Structures are given as structure tokens and as C-alpha cells.
Amino acid sequence: MIPYYTRFFAIAFVLLILQILVFDHIDLFNFSNPAIYLIILITYRLDLDQFGFIAIGFFIGLFLDLLTQSPGAHSLAGVSIAFLRPAISRFALGANFNQSNALSGSTLWSNRMLYLFLMIVIHQFIFSMIIYFNMTHLWMIAKQTLANTLFSFVLITATLTLFQRKT
Amino acid sequence: MQWVLNAIIRYKNFLLFLFLFNLGLIISGKQSDYHSSKIAKTSLAISGFIHQPFEQLNSYFNLVDENKRLAKENNTLKSLVLERFNQAEVLSLEEQNIAGPQYYSLPAKIIRNSFTQSRNILLIDKGSSNSIAKEMGVIGPKGIIGIVNQTSENYASVLSILYRDLKINAKFKKSNVFGSLFWLGENPNEMQLADIASINSVEVGDTLVTGGMSSYFPEGIPIGTVKSFDLPENGAYYDINVALFNNMTDLEYVYVIGNKNRREIIELLEREP
Secondary structure (H helix, E strand, C coil): CCCHHHHHHHHHHHHHHHHHHCHHHCCECCCECCCCCHHHHHHCCCCCCHHHHHHHHHHHHHHHHHHHCCCCHHHHHHHHHHHHHHHHHHHHHHHHCCCCCCCCCCCCHHHHHHHHHHHHHHHHHHHHHHHHCCHHHHHHHHHHHHHHHHHHHHHHHHHHHHHHHHC | CHHHHHHHHHCHHHHHHHHHHHHHHHHHHHHCHHHHHHHHHHHHHHHHHHHHHHHHHHHHHCHHHHHHHHHHHHHHHHHHHHHHHHHHHHCCHHHHHHHCCCEEEEEEEEEECCCCCCEEEEEECCCHHHCCCCCCEEECCCCEEEEEEEECCCCEEEEEEEECCCCEEEEECCCCCEEEEECCCCCCCEEEEECCECCCCCCCCCEEEECCCCCCCCCCCEEEEEEEEECCCCCCECEEEEEECCCCCCCCEEEEEEECCHHHHHHHHHHCC
């Protein structure tokens, strides 16, 4: 049995490399890229300590920022979503929000989809806000948030479904 | 003490989030000039918003002293106007137009003064919406104060002359000998003048004014007087201590100096090979 954190960091590393080498170059409609690496933050066990999770969120973002020359947007969005996750999971998953199996069979499919959607949309909103860093570009921020969210949501749902069936 | 530790443990997640978020903002500023400038502008706006009410309250209690000072300044200005009026009678119309009003001034109020750091920055209550722009000179009732560093809509930050890396072109009023004025970071009423060659005569009490070699300040704005000087053995240049006219620890109203030809001057300098 592989320890949880070994498996977690191995998957995280693979997803981050895929994000940098493949998904950051899709440029759908010339401005939209899916954030597939969000799977790392979405699937991190909900019953584990949040303190470590906030640090993980930040350092995953920092890793991406350094390799993509982004102006801190991944770090800031990562740390924010890690901090907000308990509130999002409580809202979306209800009573099961801090159970280790909350994202597998014990929760309604609609609740899991709501959790997934909220995690992605909030992350993408913060990310786009920091990229543009100017409220006069609100329309562009909204457009990019929406496009990235939908694109990421479809890909992340498909990936999670695929791997759940296999295991 | 126990309750502080309890609070830290209780809010550790939030504190970690705040710490890492700030770290992210610092990285953001380092990675991109655009973000750095935006962060500086936002912090300037917040800082101005926080300091203004306190400064307003403080200035209310200083009204009597301030009125006396303004009356004195008015008097000085009036005498200058009269002096100019007398000159205008002598000069022909063409001669008056040659000089032209290259510089203009905009009044502002200091809402945060700083003089205890080695790099001091002041905050004034006028910003880009009042036509204040980066790199405009700032003078007080008695002499130069600093240079505008950053502007937001309603506020501007000013690099005080008490800023260690700032060098200002200055000259002797009596002889037009130029030098560089800078601050060592010790006494807020004293600055140092360098690059004055030993062949020139220097005396205690000599007046220093701006040299007009930069586009920040017009020529002839008062700076201070020579307090003491020293000529190192075999040295080619004087070490001069200058006592400032302005009391940098007690500033309230200032004037921001605009140069109408500044853009033209900068463009010309940039074109030089």
C-alpha cells in the first residue's frame, strides 16, 4: 500500500508537468486554457489538516508561477482556494463535508458536481483577477473565468470519472 | 501571554493564509512591473485613506500656528510680486515673453510626513486627478521638499530630500558653482554637498539654491546655508554640511512644481546617443 502523501505528490507532479507542457498551450478561442492541475486541490482528502493544505495550495501555485513566468496568479489563487475549501465543501457537500470518502460514493452526484464547479469557478475568478489586476477589465475577467471554468470543469470531470472507474 | 498563543493556534490557518497571500503579492510585484506599479498604487490609495482623517484632526489643532505661518509666507510672496512688477516696468513686452512661465505650481497638503527612516517618503493629498504626475518637484514655504514618486487618483507619494539615494543638483547663490546635494541619513535638518572643487571659495553661511540642471526644480529655489565645511588633506573636493531652510520635521503645506517643457527635455535626452 503506497502512503497517501507519496501517491498525492507523485500525481501532483505529473499533473503540474502536464499543465505546463500541454494544457497551458491549448489556447481555446485564443485565450482559454483548462486548469487540469486543480485536480490536486480538489481531490486532496477533506479530513486532513487544513494548515498543511494551505501551504500545499501555495507551493503548487508557486511552482507553476516560476515555470510559466506568471505574475504570482497561480500562487495567490492556489492559496485562496485552499483557504476557502472548507467553506465550499460545507456548502456543496453538506453533512459529509469533512469525511475522507466525501468525494467518492457517499455523496450525491449533484453535490459533488456543485463542489467541483465552485472550486473551479472561484479559483479561476481569483486567477483572472490577478492576471488583469484592474477592475476596468471586468468584462474580460468574467469572459476568461467563464471559458476557463467550463473548459476545466469538463476535462476535470472526465478525468476523475475515468480514473474512478479504473480503481 | 497564554491568550496570545491560544489565539495564534486558533487562527493559525487564517494567519498562514494571510502570510502566504502577502508573499504571493510580493512575488507578483517582483515578477511583473505592471503588478508592482498597481500594488504600489493600491497601497498608496489605502495609506492616504487611512492617514487623511488623522491629519485633518491634527491640522485643526495647529490652525493658529499655521495661520501665522501662512501670513508670513503671503507677505514674502507679496514682496516678490512687487519686485517682479517693478522689473516688468523696465523690461519690454518681448523680453518678458522670452522667459515665459515654464514652471507652474499646485498647492497640496502633507498627510503623512516621515523623517526618521533612511529613505523617507511623504504622502500628499493631491493625485493624478489634480494633474500631479511622477517626477514633479515639491517645495515648501522655505525651500525644496522632494520629488513625486508615485501617484494614485487622489494621493501622491513624494521621495523626501531625506532619502539616502536621492541626489539633487544645487549651486551656490553667490558664485553659480554646482554640486550634488545628498542626505547621509542622520540629522533631518542637515544635508551634504559634494563635488565642489577646492579652487572655489566656500564660507560658512553661504546660501545654496537649486541649480536648475534637472527638470524637477526651477533654478534658484532656496535649499539652505553652509553650516560647516572641510577640505580633506590633498583632497580636490570640499565636504560641506548644509543646514536646510525647511524644517523637514514640521511640514504641512507644500507646492508641487510642474515643468511644461519636461516631456520635451526628456525626449531630447533620450534621443542623445
